[in-house]
Amino acid sequence: MKAQLLTRIGRLERDSRPLQEEEVTDPIPEAGEVLIQVAACGVCHTELDEIEGRTPPAYLPMILGHQVVGTIVELGPEVTEHRVGARVGVAWIYSACGGCSYCLAGRENLCRDFQATGRDHGGGYAELMKAPAAFVHPIPDGFNPTQAAPLLCAGAIGYRSWRLTGLRAGQSLGLAGFGGSAHLVVQMVQHVMPNAQIYVFARNPVERDFARNLGVTWAGDFGEQPPTPLDAIIDTTPAWRPVVQSLQYLKPGGRLVINAIRKQVEDQSELLKLDYAEHLWLEKQIQSVANVTRQDVREFLQLAAQAKLRPQTEIFPLSEANRALVELKMQGVVGAKVLVP
Ligand SMILES: [Zn+2]
Ligand SMILES: [Zn+2]
Numbered sequence: 375m376k377a378q379l380l381t382r383i384g385r386l387e388r389d390s391r392p393l394q395e396e397e398v399t400d401p402i403p404e405a406g407e408v409l410i411q412v413a414a415c416g417v418c419h420t421e422l423d424e425i426e427g428r429t430p431p432a433y434l435p436m437i438l439g440h441q442v443v444g445t446i447v448e449l450g451p452e453v454t455e456h457r458v459g460a461r462v463g464v465a466w467i468y469s470a471c472g473g474c475s476y477c478l479a480g481r482e483n484l485c486r487d488f489q490a491t492g493r494d495h496g497g498g499y500a501e502l503m504k505a506p507a508a509f510v511h512p513i514p515d516g517f518n519p520t521q522a523a524p525l526l527c528a529g530a531i532g533y534r535s536w537r538l539t540g541l542r543a544g545q546s547l548g549l550a551g552f553g554g555s556a557h558l559v560v561q562m563v564q565h566v567m568p569n570a571q572i573y574v575f576a577r578n579p580v581e582r583d584f585a586r587n588l589g590v591t592w593a594g595d596f597g598e599q600p601p602t603p604l605d606a607i608i609d610t611t612p613a614w615r616p617v618v619q620s621l622q623y624l625k626p627g628g629r630l631v632i633n634a635i636r637k638q639v640e641d642q643s644e645l646l647k648l649d650y651a652e653h654l655w656l657e658k659q660i661q662s663v664a665n666v667t668r669q670d671v672r673e674f675l676q677l678a679a680q681a682k683l684r685p686q687t688e689i690f691p692l693s694e695a696n697r698a699l700v701e702l703k704m705q706g707v708v709g710a711k712v713l714v715p
């Protein structure tokens with residue numbers, strides 16, 4: 375099969391072609407695994423974290439990609455819950471141990487043996503991939519593969535982030551950063567909580583216009599004071615400045631949920647502006663989001679089908695994975711990028 379291989383770790387500014395397309399041996403499904411013919415794979419900011427070494431792959435070369443939609447073409451021994459021809463998706467959670475206290479409590483995202491698709495095992499930047507049958511999700515009808523792919527990470531982790539805000543009907547939600555995840559959160563919240571007020575902070579005027587077109591209450595640049603303090607804010611940026619500013623914009627008792635696997639070091643000095651009275655006192659909370667559970671993925675897929683969520687996508691052939699990654703880093707466009715083999 376054809377695959378895009380990550381062979382070395384480095385900064386994308388210095389090496390704009392970190393992936394190489396090569397012909398590699400087809401994966402063979404072992405007991406409990408299925409083989410999937412990839413129809414689409416979303417491009418995620420976490421891939422940049424892998425390429426640049428903030429969350430490096432378990433081994434090299436690695437096939438990245440953890441928003442995979444495709445068709446089951448072969449079942450390994452002992453697989454009973456899927457059939458050949460079924461349309462399925464694979465998300466960031468590739469596997470978890472199933473026996474630890476976290477797994478048993480439905481918090482498999484925090485399992486010590488959490489394995490990630492496209493980081494600990496080969497992912498979807500390829501024509502074929504294999505995955506454990508128990509961690510493969512049926513894709514509801516009504517989505518084509520390129521529409522469904524961004525739901526598997528941007529959507530599912532957006533869903534988890536929103537659940538962690540504890541937002542209740544009538545409350546206000548801020549979104550710091552407006553990329554692939556945030557625009558799905560807007561559509562989801564509008565469906566589940568039609569009266570919620572949504573405030574968007576985005577650096578790029580195109581992103582602010584995109585947010586306004588989706589019907590948000592207010593959109594401004596980072597550093598612009600929203601018209602009212604907010605009950606919760608989800609930060610999806612790689613930077614620190616939005617963290618400090620978001621804490622300032624929260625109501626007493628408000629919660630900041632940080633949906634980022636790693637933060638970049640470039641603006642870490644912004645943290646020195648943290649003022650206890652202004653940013654933390656009055657029981658403001660900070661909560662990070664780590665990974666997703668299978669339940670997050672499956673609940674979100676159902677919700678997305680009910681709400682008829684249609685992510686805005688930009689399609690690239692698999693052979694242009696490097697260009698998609700560079701454009702993601704430069705944040706030139708809105709919506710979600712998807713690779714098609
Ligand atoms: Zn992701
Ligand atoms: Zn576990």
